Amino acid sequence: MRFELTKDFLDQLRLAIVEENNTWIIEHIHELHFADIADLLDQLNNEEAKYVYFQLSEDVQADVLMELEEDIRDRFLKSLSSKEMADQLENLDSDDAADILGELPEEKIQEVISQMEDDEAAEDIVELLNYDEDTAGGLMQKEFIKAKMSWPVNRCLVELRRQAENVENVYTIYVVDDANRLVGLLSLKRLLFADIKTHISDLYQKKNIISVKTNDSSDDVAKIMYKYDLVSIPVVDLQNKLVGRITIDDIVDIIKEQADKDFQMATGISDKIESNSSVWRVSRARLPWLLIGMLGGIFAANVISGFTDQISHIPTLALFIPLITAMGGNVGVQSSAIVVQALAKGTDQFDRIFKRLTKEALVGLLNGTFLAAIIYGIATFFGNAILGMVVSISLFVVIIFAGIFGTLIPLILNKYKIDPALATGPFVTTLNDVLGLFIYFTVGILLYS
Amino acid sequence: MRFELTKDFLDQLRLAIVEENNTWIIEHIHELHFADIADLLDQLNNEEAKYVYFQLSEDVQADVLMELEEDIRDRFLKSLSSKEMADQLENLDSDDAADILGELPEEKIQEVISQMEDDEAAEDIVELLNYDEDTAGGLMQKEFIKAKMSWPVNRCLVELRRQAENVENVYTIYVVDDANRLVGLLSLKRLLFADIKTHISDLYQKKNIISVKTNDSSDDVAKIMYKYDLVSIPVVDLQNKLVGRITIDDIVDIIKEQADKDFQMATGISDKIESNSSVWRVSRARLPWLLIGMLGGIFAANVISGFTDQISHIPTLALFIPLITAMGGNVGVQSSAIVVQALAKGTDQFDRIFKRLTKEALVGLLNGTFLAAIIYGIATFFGNAILGMVVSISLFVVIIFAGIFGTLIPLILNKYKIDPALATGPFVTTLNDVLGLFIYFTVGILLYS
Numbered sequence A, B: 001m002r003f004e005l006t007k008d009f010l011d012q013l014r015l016a017i018v019e020e021n022n023t024w025i026i027e028h029i030h031e032l033h034f035a036d037i038a039d040l041l042d043q044l045n046n047e048e049a050k051y052v053y054f055q056l057s058e059d060v061q062a063d064v065l066m067e068l069e070e071d072i073r074d075r076f077l078k079s080l081s082s083k084e085m086a087d088q089l090e091n092l093d094s095d096d097a098a099d100i101l102g103e104l105p106e107e108k109i110q111e112v113i114s115q116m117e118d119d120e121a122a123e124d125i126v127e128l129l130n131y132d133e134d135t136a137g138g139l140m141q142k143e144f145i146k147a148k149m150s151w152p153v154n155r156c157l158v159e160l161r162r163q164a165e166n167v168e169n170v171y172t173i174y175v176v177d178d179a180n181r182l183v184g185l186l187s188l189k190r191l192l193f194a195d196i197k198t199h200i201s202d203l204y205q206k207k208n209i210i211s212v213k214t215n216d217s218s219d220d221v222a223k224i225m226y227k228y229d230l231v232s233i234p235v236v237d238l239q240n241k242l243v244g245r246i247t248i249d250d251i252v253d254i255i256k257e258q259a260d261k262d263f264q265m266a267t268g269i270s271d272k273i274e275s276n277s278s279v280w281r282v283s284r285a286r287l288p289w290l291l292i293g294m295l296g297g298i299f300a301a302n303v304i305s306g307f308t309d310q311i312s313h314i315p316t317l318a319l320f321i322p323l324i325t326a327m328g329g330n331v332g333v334q335s336s337a338i339v340v341q342a343l344a345k346g347t348d349q350f351d352r353i354f355k356r357l358t359k360e361a362l363v364g365l366l367n368g369t370f371l372a373a374i375i376y377g378i379a380t381f382f383g384n385a386i387l388g389m390v391v392s393i394s395l396f397v398v399i400i401f402a403g404i405f406g407t408l409i410p411l412i413l414n415k416y417k418i419d420p421a422l423a424t425g426p427f428v429t430t431l432n433d434v435l436g437l438f439i440y441f442t443v444g445i446l447l448y449s
Helices: A007-018 A022-029 A034-042 A046-053 A058-067 A070-078 A082-091 A094-102 A106-115 A119-129 A153-164 A188-192 A218-227 A248-266 A279-305 A308-313 A315-345 A350-382 A385-415 A420-424 A426-448 B007-018 B022-029 B034-043 B046-053 B058-067 B070-078 B082-091 B094-102 B106-114 B119-129 B153-164 B188-192 B218-227 B248-266 B279-305 B308-313 B315-345 B350-382 B385-415 B420-424 B426-448
Strands: A146-148 A172-176 A182-187 A232-236 A242-247 B146-148 B172-176 B182-187 B232-236 B242-247
Touching: A007 A022, A007 A046, A034 A046, A034 A058, A046 A058, A046 A070, A058 A082, A082 A094, A082 A106, A082 A119, A094 A106, A094 A119, A106 A119, A146 A153, A153 A188, A153 B188, A172 A188, A172 A242, A182 A188, A182 A232, A188 B153, A188 B188, A218 A232, A218 A248, A242 A248, A248 A315, A248 A420, A248 B248, A248 B315, A279 A308, A279 A426, A279 B315, A279 B350, A308 A315, A308 A426, A308 B308, A308 B315, A315 A350, A315 A385, A315 A420, A315 A426, A315 B248, A315 B279, A315 B308, A315 B315, A315 B426, A350 A385, A350 B279, A385 A420, A385 A426, A420 A426, A426 B315, B007 B022, B007 B034, B007 B046, B034 B046, B034 B058, B046 B058, B046 B070, B058 B082, B082 B094, B082 B106, B082 B119, B094 B106, B094 B119, B106 B119, B146 B153, B153 B188, B172 B188, B172 B242, B182 B188, B182 B232, B218 B232, B218 B248, B242 B248, B248 B315, B248 B420, B279 B308, B279 B426, B308 B315, B308 B426, B315 B350, B315 B385, B315 B420, B315 B426, B350 B385, B385 B420, B385 B426, B420 B426
Parallel strands: A146 A172, B146 B172
Antiparallel strands: A172 A182, A232 A242, B172 B182, B232 B242
């Protein structure tokens, strides 16, 4: 039932493009789902993709355009004239059109907008361009369906039919008063089964109307829609006037992006990269993290250089350097990760810090005791009982300290409005490396002297 | 407009519970959104929560129950008798009821089901319990709306009104033939504006019907719904008969869970833990990763112990041990992370491995050259030009090797159906620690001799 993109099909399509065999293209492409057509175009070069794209009907064009991979879409749009681009934007939902336009330079934006024929669509887009892209205003679309409280059902049906033409997915009808203030919701289901003479004011849901304001952050919007299980949410301005709606697909994108970002941060990649990004871009995205890591290594070298005398006398001290640094890093990142996740969920507060630190210290005590006991025997085997004591005592101390630092740092970053996920990267690891080595050699000197 | 949970309100509520002041409770709680009521109950002890819960109307009870935190819900349900639990399950959507029931021991399940009064609901739940929870069958609910192709619109409206009573969110009507085989979709919008004498067969969408089979994995369902921008998807059996639907809220949960899992894997936590999990549980979730890290440290000690003679002669060699291990680990995890993300998106294949490795080697060459050049100067400053050469050459080699290992390991894990995200944990780091040290000391011996 679902389309599988094969190399064979691609070859045939390429041939049809060369031969300008539009009958073949229309016959084989028109049947496909727009998401599959987009996948197909992602595989073609720009000229080929353009050729196929302009064989599609306008409605399908809009859907396909939004499903293209970002790089491919940018390349495609860049190759269009302002007039062509204006035509394409008119077919898109207003939020998508504004997102695309927002990426362009100021003059180009004006040029494209002046070429748009549908004044209402152009106005909507211009309005949306005013909002910061990370706010509810930047996410919302102007396509939604509203009904006035005072309408009877039959009038409502007539009005809705007109409005519904532009709205792809109707989940809920927003009910407003005469001043366009949001007063409630009406489900299509309810409307469908209502007597045509009933007034909307007797049908609509007044209680528990969840809406967001245009300047609410997109993270907050995502949290609210997730918490209240909403597939769409109305957006109001400061006077509670209905100005747009946000649909779940945008929120799923935000959740995915946030998760990708946290994951990349935790694994030391500083920029949004895909597996098909260029060598140069991948290299640049990784370098900052590696430089921090290297800086940590240099600090560590500096710490150890204070102990070269001890090392030349007792070279077995060097054996456990990697163990101490690795364990400090691992414990620190583990602790940070739990805090970062809690902060992302909004379940954790800076003022619960003491409780959290106590707990972290307890976990450290438990794991530290267990691991220190194991390493005592092993280090004794590699060196002697003194080395066993040095390694196990310092490991124990390192585990507790690393846990506390790992907990504190993301909380502090968050307090100062810096992304706490930074702490799961090389930052905490590096700090713990240096600290761990210092503890290790200090314990070493104390016990060996 | 949105409810803010304050300590004050909680205190008042607790007082009302003690005083059995139901008027206060009903007045102040009934107005709230179910998600807010759930937040409230999450803060109470089980006896208090139970008291408030049973003041709610049945409809609200079901919604609140599903919004409770998992631990709290489990505790709450355990404190109910089989009869009470059966009553609660009858109010839930079938998928939620089956999920809750599926957690119980076999005898308890039978006991609860035998206490259910609504036979149809009980049958639905029993059917759903047959499916593996990680499949479309395990995710789907039996609450959906279907229409027969042969119905005229007015008949359809009558039938739908009956069906719609049990279905909370109606997004799409599924159209079936006389044998209950899925043939297409009908949007409520379309139905709303159709002439009542039209037949469904003239209205419904036949092309591009995306459905999943009961045994499709939940990951695949999530990918498909995301790809095709669906808020609900019909589920069919092997004969293409319509058996259920999956809604977007379940998919958002899957996406979140998957992201949390990857993040926890990358940060070295082996079990699903929340910030409010017990010390004991947190400790256990972290130990496996720390043990692997420690094992790596012991291997590293073993490698270094082969070079103690060199270290006692040239103790500055020990200075850069942390740098070499840290850089190997960082590069390895970076490379793995990109592969893991590509695999999760389904954009990467094992057979494109050669292309990927070449690219990884190029990135390594670029970053390796840059970082090696910097460290040459610094290591020369700490020791001498030979140490500079040793550190920079081995760093260069380590970066390239770590990149290649970091790429290969998740691909291999994935090939053998093991979660590739494992590679972003201490696994790759540990391997690279040991390998890096070996390279470092070997280069050291070669250049110093």
